[in-house]
Amino acid sequence: MIGGFIQHAREKLLPASAQSFHDAERYIAGQFALLKEDNASLRRQLDDMSAQMLRLQESLDREENARDLDRERQLIMYWQLMRREGESLEDTQIRFFRALPKASGIHQLFQDAEAKLFALLSDLCKDHEIQYWGTGGTVLGAFRHGDFIPWDDDVDIYIPRDQLDRLAELVEADDRFRITVLWDWYVPCKQIRFRLADDDNPCFIDLFPLDWVASDPKTAWEQCSAERRAFVDELREAYAHSEWSEEKYIVQGNPCVAGLEERLASRLASLGERLSVLPTSQGATGLIRGIENIDEVRSSGPYPIGEWMPPEKLTFRGVDVPVPRDYREYLRRAYGDYMSLPADMHTHEHVAADYIGSPASIDAMNRFMAL
Template sequence: MLSTFHSLKKWAEYEKVHYTLSDKDVHDVQKLLLLIMDDIHDVCTENNLRYVMTGGCAIGAVRHKGFIPWDDDIDICLLRKDYDRLPELINKAYPGKYTVQNINTSPDYDLNFMKIRLNGTRFVEPADNDKRNAGLFIDVFPIENVRKSRIGRLWQRFTSDGLQFICSCVRIKDKYRRMGAVIEADPELGRMLGKKKAIGTLFSFRSLRKWLLTTEKALSNCHNDKSDIIAIPAGRGHFGGEQYLRKWFMDPVLMQYEDRQYFFPKEIHKYLSHLYGNYMTIPDEADRERHTIIEYDISKYADMI
């Protein structure tokens, strides 16, 4: 119950006005995401920032030498100190080309990870607060240091996951009125959302933004850059499910991704096995996610894809 992110992936399908990406759309999105990723790669390498592609991108690199065929997103991770430098460097290298959203740069943004959005495109999801700046995006997650002692790690997990749960509940409370179509179409999900709304109401003595800032501070409060363990607490597995040996990620390696090369965790097989189990099994067609959104337009870049 910590996160409703994956449960709400079909939110747009329940809205009266929505757009389901076709196979051609997915192909076009993938091409444009690669162009965005090229810019991020260049900024990182020119400024000695270490990034790794993770999640479905890592599966795709191993299993398909590129995108999972039906996938339409890119996730990357950077060490916290590099993550914090990235927004300014992106804006300096490509002024006006991108909107970098995080809780420090965008007052309406409500997640504890970053989105780098391509201006001049539209890729609007129902959960987006700032629909004016809702272009095609790449998700960027911070890699956090983990305390050495067992008690320290337990406390770090408790505060990290606890605060993220509070943020999730307050976020649901704030958006509950917009979720009418979801609640009506999926009663079971609606009941879960109702419970989180109730919890969120209890914690609404502070604004969501203040909770997010408190959470950001808690996530990044271990400053031991040589700790044996790192975590990606803003990722799908949160702090408890996304702890890894630092040596798995450090010294990233270049791997083929479509007709490019990008950086991936050094021990990519150990990373993927930890997070997904048997990641080489291709899911049945019915289980493959197809992105449905509210608004889609990448025509400005048609001649580049």
């Protein structure tokens, strides 16, 4: 029985003869050789394509560099042609930026109302000795334009966490104002805003918390940046299928908010131990951005205390705005060549017109301006 099975297996699985076996072997070897040749040919083609793509990219880079150089040459010529006798290059550039057309229509109304709200916040902080600094486009606008950047609308300030707590207490007792908190899924971040009590008025001042540190400012900045990335990853994973990810924007009262605040507090406590975060400016060597803040397009840190304290003052639409002591270095880090013509000069979007342009919003801003 076993012998019959073996014979059957031979007939089914093995070649009928040695010659057939060798023929099959030669056929397979030939096919393998053809495959190797085809593979080698494909590799040569890929190498050729890679070389061509590299040459093309190098050519595009040369063209882009040439365009950049040509643009720089034209700008240099333009600035020199604009310069008046005895005027520095920077004075010429500031004169140019301050002569640019201002915002118009609904965006002009919004900027005017924003500036008035900023003046009220400035007075409140001055009266109660609350420390803050302008940040981002507010510093650039104050230095370069003495006003809003024409194609920008909002006002941004940095405020140390202890000073933010004091401001919140003052606002709680002042029926003119309120502070709103919103968690934004898109970034994600915690938006804190100073606003008027009037719900219909769309104006706001963005408040970005800072923390005082007693450790090396550069190391603290790097570790804080890493903590920010880890915090974002944690939130993305933990709330991927939550109401927050569906709604995109949530406020106090949403079931997710309590958990978000707990996660933030836990990370701030851990970061505070590692970086020697201080409750006040006493003994501080630097500042770090709160990990709940929206990310910067370009890092403006680190923030050594000597570059920030005591603050300088720049005028923004009639408001004396505290800015970093070395605000030029801050602007250089944040924007690079901050006196160049920006690429988004004609494409940067204002605050959405549908947000500020409703009849109720327009009426509220006009009422505010009439006060």
